[in-house]
Amino acid sequence: MMGIFSIVTTExxxxxxxxxxxxxxxxxxxxxxxxxxxxxxxxxxxxPAVTLATARIDRRLMLCALMFLxxxxxxxxxxxxxxxxxLVSRVMVGITIGGFxxxxxxxxxxxxxxxxxxxxxxxxxxxxxLGSVLGVPVGTFIGDRAGWRTAFAVMGILASGVFLMLxxxxxxxxxxxxxxxxxxxxxxxxxxxxxxxxxTFLIVMAHFGTYTYVAxxxxxxxxxxxxxxxxxxxxxxVAGIVGNFVGGAMVARxxxxxxxxxxxxxxxxxxxxxxxxxxxxxxxxLLIVWGIAYGxxxxxxxxxxxxxxxxxxxxxxxxxxxxxxxxxxxxxxAGGVIVDRASPSTVMALGGATATLMVLTxxxxxxxxxxxxxxx
Numbered sequence: 001m002m003g004i005f006s007i008v009t010t011e012x013x014x015x016x017x018x019x020x021x022x023x024x025x026x027x028x029x030x031x032x033x034x035x036x037x038x039x040x041x042x043x044x045x046x047x048p049a050v051t052l053a054t055a056r057i058d059r060r061l062m063l064c065a066l067m068f069l070x071x072x073x074x075x076x077x078x079x080x081x082x083x084x085x086x087l088v089s090r091v092m093v094g095i096t097i098g099g100f101x102x103x104x105x106x107x108x109x110x111x112x113x114x115x116x117x118x119x120x121x122x123x124x125x126x127x128x129x130l131g132s133v134l135g136v137p138v139g140t141f142i143g144d145r146a147g148w149r150t151a152f153a154v155m156g157i158l159a160s161g162v163f164l165m166l167x168x169x170x171x172x173x174x175x176x177x178x179x180x181x182x183x184x185x186x187x188x189x190x191x192x193x194x195x196x197x198x199x200t201f202l203i204v205m206a207h208f209g210t211y212t213y214v215a216x217x218x219x220x221x222x223x224x225x226x227x228x229x230x231x232x233x234x235x236x237x238v239a240g241i242v243g244n245f246v247g248g249a250m251v252a253r254x255x256x257x258x259x260x261x262x263x264x265x266x267x268x269x270x271x272x273x274x275x276x277x278x279x280x281x282x283x284x285x286l287l288i289v290w291g292i293a294y295g296x297x298x299x300x301x302x303x304x305x306x307x308x309x310x311x312x313x314x315x316x317x318x319x320x321x322x323x324x325x326x327x328x329x330x331x332x333x334a335g336g337v338i339v340d341r342a343s344p345s346t347v348m349a350l351g352g353a354t355a356t357l358m359v360l361t362x363x364x365x366x367x368x369x370x371x372x373x374x375x376x
Contacts, residue, residue: 003067003104003166005127006159007097009135010074011039011328013155016140016233017148018215024148025083029216030336035090036212037336040329042094043101047322048184050099051314059103059173060166066103067163070096074156078149094325101321102314110173122248125299129240129291137234140215144226183315192308193319195365200301200323202358203263207294208331209338210270210351214287217273217344222283232284239291247296251303259300260362263355265293271352274345298324 014021014035022032054062073092080086108120139151187193218229243262251258269290276282305320338347 001124001127002162003063003100003127004124005130005135006067006070006155006162007093007100008128008131009139010070010093010155010159011097012036012131012136013139013151015212016136016215016229017143017151018213019219020143020148021086025086027083028340029213030340033212033332033336033339034087036208036332037329038087038090039094039097040208040325040327040332042091043098043325044322044329046095046098047102047318047325050095051102051318054099059107060170062103063100063170064163064166066096066100067159067166070100071156071159071163074152074159078153078156097325098321101325102318107173111171121302122245122299125248125302126241126244128298129237129244129295131237134237137230137237140226140230140233144230183312184318187309187312187315187319190308191370193305195361195370196301196304196308197319197323199259199263199304199358199361199365200320201327202354202361203259203266203297203301204324204327205331205334206263206266206270206351206355206358207297208328209335209354210331210348211290211294212332212335213339213344213347216339217277217348218283220344221274222277222280224280224283228280232287235284236287236291239288240295243292243295244299245295246292248299251296251300255300255303255307256362256366258296259304260359260366262293262296262300263358263362265289266297267352267355267359269293269352270348270355273348277348 014032018029018032018035021035022029025032050062050066069092073089073096076092077086077089080089104124108117108124112120139155142151142154214233215229218224218232224232247258247262250261269286273283273286276286301324302317302320305316309316309319335347335351338350
């Protein structure tokens with residue numbers, strides 16, 4: 001959980017610092033958004049590549065190596081004199097994300113008793129909203145007070161600490177089920193896996209196409225200062241923790257309903273932001289709704305993939321990670337193009353429309369009564 005917290009925080013840290021980093025290098029918000037685009041693309045490639053290439057290596061050793069790479073990436077970003085070196089550091093972050101998520105997301109079954117797997121998985125995925133609760137607001141606060149480079153340096157120190165913890169605390173985790181390319185190909189033939197890919201694409205596209213540019217929206221539309229943006233992001237993150245555990249409890253019993261409700265709430269929040277987000281109260285209220293909604297998304301998506309391939313948990317994690325991270329990149333890239341050519345409000349409206357499509361897709365999955373175990 002601490003490893004994924006460090007990864008999630010590092011990945012989305014530029015969201016709260018986008019304007020200051022852009023100003024430092026004299027680039028537009030859309031160009032600065034490449035810091036979100038690159039890690040996702042690299043993670044999508046490295047998820048299957050790293051997992052397949054290291055299939056026979058002890059998983060504990062792999063997690064430690066990847067966390068060490070994350071620490072180096074953060075220190076490089078903190079010291080980078082030019083923007084292209086910042087992007088190099090984000091490539092390193094992407095490799096870490098793809099490998100660590102694919103290996104770590106499904107490890108609960110090997111670390112706890114079978115009756116505790118569900119709770120342990122929720123704890124692991126609580127790192128996602130915790131990254132929003134503590135990581136982004138605290139990173140934004142540090143960036144406002146001591147500069148954005150200091151925020152990345154602090155993350156480098158945290159990643160180094162987590163590396164030592166993994167080295168000292170985790171038991172040996174020899175590879176017990178080698179993930180092969182054939183297993184991934186077989187998963188893609190399943191209707192449930194294809195639906196999992198589609199709903200994950202739509203909801204993550206909707207979220208990161210909008211949330212990547214929430215700071216410019218709050219500055220330009222709500223007209224709040226940097227200090228208040230930190231408070232708004234903190235409220236969003238706290239709501240995300242609630243959404244993670246509520247969603248985790250609900251998705252175990254009703255996976256379609258959990259995912260569909262989360263998408264509906266996200267759609268409503270982003271569609272209403274251009275209207276009600278002009279006022280501070282309206283903006284923070286909708287960010288809380290948004291936080292609850294997105295808090296349930298990662299655990300819901302992982303559950304859909306796991307149910308589609310209960311016989312191959314690591315392969316399910318690979319597909320989950322690759323699809324999730326690739327869509328983060330596409331969402332951030334699409335949002336950057338739109339925000340540079342139109343406005344943050346337009347980005348919010350289009351993201352809400354995409355989330356609405358996801359709700360319709362879940363409804364189709366329900367009405368067709370597709371079995372999770374169906375393979376054709």
